[in-house]
Amino acid sequence: MKSHAAGRRVSVVRVQVGALRQVVPDALAFCWTLLRDFEDLAEAELELDLVVAEVSCRACGAGSQIASRFSVACPQCGSADVDVVHGHEFLVTSIEIGDLPAVRSTEGVQNG
Numbered sequence: 001m002k003s004h005a006a007g008r009r010v011s012v013v014r015v016q017v018g019a020l021r022q023v024v025p026d027a028l029a030f031c032w033t034l035l036r037d038f039e040d041l042a043e044a045e046l047e048l049d050l051v052v053a054e055v056s057c058r059a060c061g062a063g064s065q066i067a068s069r070f071s072v073a074c075p076q077c078g079s080a081d082v083d084v085v086h087g088h089e090f091l092v093t094s095i096e097i098g099d100l101p102a103v104r105s106t107e108g109v110q111n112g
């Protein structure tokens, strides 16, 4: 953890990433380092908030968390006829820049 340095602009960008997103966190973090160099946000931090996949089964009605990122079939009955409740998130949940108050975002891709 970095301690806060007085007089330096510190930014924190928090991103929610669903478990079903084809995003490898390490790769995303690497892209972030490139982005912040480009944007001159040398002090910026990227915080990844991984969201566990969750499905609602149309066949048996069960709601279950999904451990595998390759299959969303219902763990209870094996049906593939499911609604994905969580797991496709990819959204910026907050951005903090210097002295500005945190910007909260409720916009984002859900259940896409």
Ligand SMILES: [Zn+2]
Pocket: 057, 058, 059, 060, 061, 062, 074, 075, 076, 077, 078, 079
């Ligand atoms: Zn089921």
